[in-house]
Every structure is written in C-alpha cells, then in structure tokens.
Amino acid sequence: MPAAPGPDHEIAIPPALIPRDGRFGSGPSKVRDEAVAALAAVAHTYLGTSHRQEGVRSVVRRVREGLRELFALPDGYEVVLGNGGSTLFWDAAAFGLVERRSSHLVLGEFSSKFAAVTAAAPHLADPEVERTDPGAAPRLIAAPAGDVYAYPHNETSTGVMVPLHRPAEGDPLVVVDATSAAGGLRASARAYDVYYFAPQKCFASDGGLWVACCSPAAVERIERIRASGRWTPPTLDLGIALENSRQDQTYNTPALATLFLLAHQVEWMLGQGGLEWAARRCDRAAEIVYGWADAHEYATPFVAETAYRSHVTATIDFDDRVDAAAVARTLRAHGIVDVEPYRKLGRNQLRVALFPAIEPDDLVTLTRAVDHVIACLVG
Numbered sequence: 001m002p003a004a005p006g007p008d009h010e011i012a013i014p015p016a017l018i019p020r021d022g023r024f025g026s027g028p029s030k031v032r033d034e035a036v037a038a039l040a041a042v043a044h045t046y047l048g049t050s051h052r053q054e055g056v057r058s059v060v061r062r063v064r065e066g067l068r069e070l071f072a073l074p075d076g077y078e079v080v081l082g083n084g085g086s087t088l089f090w091d092a093a094a095f096g097l098v099e100r101r102s103s104h105l106v107l108g109e110f111s112s113k114f115a116a117v118t119a120a121a122p123h124l125a126d127p128e129v130e131r132t133d134p135g136a137a138p139r140l141i142a143a144p145a146g147d148v149y150a151y152p153h154n155e156t157s158t159g160v161m162v163p164l165h166r167p168a169e170g171d172p173l174v175v176v177d178a179t180s181a182a183g184g185l186r187a188s189a190r191a192y193d194v195y196y197f198a199p200q201k202c203f204a205s206d207g208g209l210w211v212a213c214c215s216p217a218a219v220e221r222i223e224r225i226r227a228s229g230r231w232t233p234p235t236l237d238l239g240i241a242l243e244n245s246r247q248d249q250t251y252n253t254p255a256l257a258t259l260f261l262l263a264h265q266v267e268w269m270l271g272q273g274g275l276e277w278a279a280r281r282c283d284r285a286a287e288i289v290y291g292w293a294d295a296h297e298y299a300t301p302f303v304a305e306t307a308y309r310s311h312v313t314a315t316i317d318f319d320d321r322v323d324a325a326a327v328a329r330t331l332r333a334h335g336i337v338d339v340e341p342y343r344k345l346g347r348n349q350l351r352v353a354l355f356p357a358i359e360p361d362d363l364v365t366l367t368r369a370v371d372h373v374i375a376c377l378v379g
Ligand SMILES: *Cc1c(COP(=O)(O)O)cnc(C)c1O
Pocket: 027, 084, 085, 086, 087, 088, 110, 111, 152, 154, 155, 156, 177, 178, 179, 180, 198, 207, 208
C-alpha cells in the first residue's frame, strides 16, 4: 500500500532546481562518473585478476605514491593500507599503536568510538578522555597522559573540524582520524604521526579499506610493539600490514574496484593542482552552504564558531517552523539524497557533504531546491 500522502509528498521541485548530481552524502559519497567509466574501460584486464600480480600491485603503488605526493609526506613517512575501513583501524591501533594508554579528544560519535575501543581493551590502561559538547569549540589536551594522542581532523557526525596540532607537552604519537578530512582539508605531515582514513569520503571511492600515512615514529612504534610479542590477531596486526604495504599488497584480498577508484581520484586531484586545489574547492563549497545558511531566515550553521565549521561536511540547523526531515524526504523523492543529519545527533538539521568530487554549482542548486521546498512547506 502506498504511504498516506502528507504535505511533503505533494511538493514538486522544478527541474531547474535539481542538481546535475544529487549525491550529497557524507559517506559513502559521490563517485565521479569519469572514475566509473575508467574502471569499466579496464574491467577485462583488471577486475577479477590476482591481487598478487603486477596489474593490481601497480594500482596499489599508484595509490601509495599518489598519496605520498598529495600529502607531501617527508622522507621516512610510509603509506600503509589494509582491509576493514577506519573502524577496523581503531581496533588495529589499540593493538599496534597504543603502548600502554591513549588520550582522546571526543567531539561526537566517531571520536567516541575510538575511545570506547581503547577503554574496552584488556591490555591497555583506561584512556584519558576530554569531551566537548557536539558542535562546540574543541577542548584540547595540552599535556596528554597517554602515549597516543587521538583526535579527529573532522568529526563527521557534527561537522566540527579540529585544527591539526601537536600537544604542547609530552611526546605522544599524534594519531588523527582523517576519514572525512583527508583530501579536502589542508594537512601538514609534521603535525601528525598517523593520518588515517577510508576512501569513501573525499577520495570518492567505495568503503572497506583503511589507509594510514605513518611517520617514522609511528613505524618505529608499530615495529617495537610487534617485537614485544603482544598477541595480536593477524588481520589487526599493523606490522603485517606494513610488510605487505611495502610490497604494494594487502594481507588478504582487497576490493579491486575500490583501489582503482581511489587511485583515479588521487590522480585527478594531483592533476588539478593537488591538496591545495582540493582544499580551496572545499573552502568555496563551505562558503556557498554556510553563506546561504547565515543569510537564511530559518537556517543557522550548527557550529557557532566559524573557525570550527567543517569545510568538508556542513551541518545546518533549522528553526521550529521547518521540519528538516520533511525537507530531506522531499529532496530524496527527487533524487537528491543523503542530506539527513547524523542519526544519533537527533537535531532538526541537514548535513551536506562538501567533498572535492561535489560540484560547487550543484551545491548552489541544492540550496535553491531547499529554499523551494521550505517555501512550499511553510507556505
Ligand atoms: C566515516 C567515518 C569513520 C568510519 O569509517 P568506516 O570506513 O565506515 O569504518 C570513522 N571516522 C570518521 C571521522 C568518519 O567520518
């Protein structure tokens, strides 16, 4: 039986207000048509071939070398990768990066999940946790007690970006969750020891992989913990991942399409001008969406302080006169998808990805579509 028609079912968005590409989700996110076409073109020679042979290993090499260039990694930094996404990397880090205790900045759902992993690990001391209310200016730890200092570059659940920083005191490994930031925000390698991410956000590929840019200190930590004989499940063993990555392989079979789309996106970014180009494009996207919200009668950026408003995932609150869920439903019915807020945040909000693959012009059109829907809903 069809759903009972509510007022939002009757709203029609005129074709001129429909973006050319309607994918604005914060992950999985828009995959560029050019990358999909390039994948289709190599389908018979690449897909379904052995990941231990040169064909696939050359793609892993392109990923590793491309990321090294994109992030201007200094000598001694290594690009390590494996299966399982950023969520698996938290488990692997609890085994292979944290020696005794970690310190965490928790700003929302994703950063809290890593802190929960180390809190539950029986071989580690209870983590030090500094919590910030969702959307507020991040509280930092000046002198972390842990040997790992973990924070997100962008907390995707709230749209807060954290400036990359090393603590003023102590010498912990700085381990940054860059899942939604990497490739869209500026990042100096000197500020981190581990910068890890997954390819389904700024890198416009699919999920299931994790990638970590590791400093010499991080590599040394991985090797030292490994030599200490700590029991580690092999799939979570960063030492094994490091050995395989050095040979342009993964420990077990990776998703070949994901690797290909990632390589394609990295090379697209490099061809356009690299990370600075991508970051400027995200700045422009942020200007469009926050500028629109700031000027809006019903909308306000969720993050009050402009310095912390994410340039990769924008969160926009609406006042009581607008039902944001109804707006998102109407957009979805027209093929404009995934602008719902992070479910557990529970706000009257829309969240819009500003990733490099997303055309700024499409964001302009999106804001017009939202205005149109609001005008119809509010009357
Ligand atoms: C998406 C996201 C994750 C989870 O990534 P998976 O690849 O799904 O495990 C972790 N941290 C942040 C900041 C994210 O945006």
